[in-house]
Amino acid sequence: xxxxxxxxxxxxxxxxxxxxxxxxxxxxxxxxxxxxxxxxxxxxxxxxxxxxxxxxxxxxxxxxxxxxxxxxxxxxxxxxxxxxxxxxxxxxxxxxxxxxxxxxxxxxxxxxxxxxxxxxxxxxxxxxxxxxxxxxxxxxxxxxxxxxxxxxxxxxxxxxxxxxxxxxxxxxxxxxxxxxxxxxxxxxxxxxxxxxxxxxxxxxxxxxxxxxxxxxxxxxxxxxxxxxxxxxxxxxxxxxxxxxxxxxxxxxxxxxxxxxxxxxxxxxxxxxxxxxxxxxxxxxxxxxxxxxxxxxxxxxxxxxxxxxxxxxxxxxxxxxxxxxxxxxxxxxxxxxxxxxxxxxxxxxxxxxxxx
Ligand SMILES: [Zn+2]
Numbered sequence: 001x002x003x004x005x006x007x008x009x010x011x012x013x014x015x016x017x018x019x020x021x022x023x024x025x026x027x028x029x030x031x032x033x034x035x036x037x038x039x040x041x042x043x044x045x046x047x048x049x050x051x052x053x054x055x056x057x058x059x060x061x062x063x064x065x066x067x068x069x070x071x072x073x074x075x076x077x078x079x080x081x082x083x084x085x086x087x088x089x090x091x092x093x094x095x096x097x098x099x100x101x102x103x104x105x106x107x108x109x110x111x112x113x114x115x116x117x118x119x120x121x122x123x124x125x126x127x128x129x130x131x132x133x134x135x136x137x138x139x140x141x142x143x144x145x146x147x148x149x150x151x152x153x154x155x156x157x158x159x160x161x162x163x164x165x166x167x168x169x170x171x172x173x174x175x176x177x178x179x180x181x182x183x184x185x186x187x188x189x190x191x192x193x194x195x196x197x198x199x200x201x202x203x204x205x206x207x208x209x210x211x212x213x214x215x216x217x218x219x220x221x222x223x224x225x226x227x228x229x230x231x232x233x234x235x236x237x238x239x240x241x242x243x244x245x246x247x248x249x250x251x252x253x254x255x256x257x258x259x260x261x262x263x264x265x266x267x268x269x270x271x272x273x274x275x276x277x278x279x280x281x282x283x284x285x286x287x288x289x290x291x292x293x294x295x296x297x298x299x300x301x302x303x304x305x306x307x308x309x310x311x312x313x314x315x316x317x318x319x320x321x322x323x324x325x326x327x328x329x330x331x332x333x334x335x336x337x338x339x340x341x342x343x344x345x346x347x348x349x350x351x352x353x354x355x
Pocket of ligand 1 (some may be wrong): 078081166
């Protein structure tokens with residue numbers, strides 16, 4: 001049975017148009033187009049040719065019939081992470097502009113060259129990682145020009161940013177949502193409420209304490225933090241899988257978020273899912289290039305000092321032993337066998353009882 005609290009919330013949501021004198025929102029401006037209230041637009045942002053070739057960013061904008069928040073959901077920052085890209089496709093079909101308040105921006109594939117090139121981590125044109133070059137540069141290489149347009153046309157126009165990823169090619173990963181908190185992030189409680197709605201087994205708080213944390217190799221989610229947007233990072237699936245359950249979990253989480261953000265009626269929820277909580281992560285980084293032999297490719301608890309894996313050179317000689325630097329949970333990492341000096345072989349999340 002629906003709890004009374006939710007029945008009241010749903011009635012208030014339905015009654016809101018009359019209370020707000022049925023205010024109709026203005027057209028939504030994005031990428032030089034105006035989207036009328038109650039309509040959707042499938043469009044693309046042209047990325048100019050620059051010195052290394054033109055591309056585009058396909059997106060769908062669903063603009064509601066009543067004023068509300070603007071949620072941006074970005075898939076395909078890494079073009080080999082398929083579950084988010086398929087979830088974006090489903091969401092664009094499922095969400096009806098007549099039934100939402102505010103605006104949903106769905107970036108279907110942020111990195112089309114990476115997707116079409118079946119390229120884990122990087123854009124194959126300039127070999128740059130789109131998730132390390134924000135805020136981008138309109139005069140830069142292709143990846144930097146994509147980042148610049150996503151920052152200006154998508155992040156700048158939203159009230160809440162959701163950056164959706166998977167374990168990439170040759171990566172293992174346990175599903176988690178990262179919520180941005182700390183003194184330099186905006187509205188952690190809202191980010192946490194949206195994160196909890198995904199029902200994933202792990203939630204990480206990323207505390208933003210210094211500008212250097214936000215600026216060094218800036219990711220899309222840190223671009224959200226820099227622009228003052230409540231932000232979450234969603235991660236599910238591994239090894240570039242297209243598992244239907246992972247796609248469905250992303251769709252479910254975004255639909256839950258619409259309720260949390262007041263864009264749809266709040267959803268009836270089952271009993272609260274208890275997730276493991278983590279305060280930040282520590283990456284264990286390889287110092288050698290070669291052939292990686294992990295002890296395990298499963299997410300698991302690690303003790304400080306525990307062997308994580310070894311690296312051999314191309315003659316089969318062991319050149320490095322990788323040792324866990326802290327106690328924590330191996331949330332994601334590479335499965336190998338390729339490893340390059342500087343790669344994070346495993347990212348260890350630090351458990352906490354509460355935030
Ligand atoms: Zn990714």
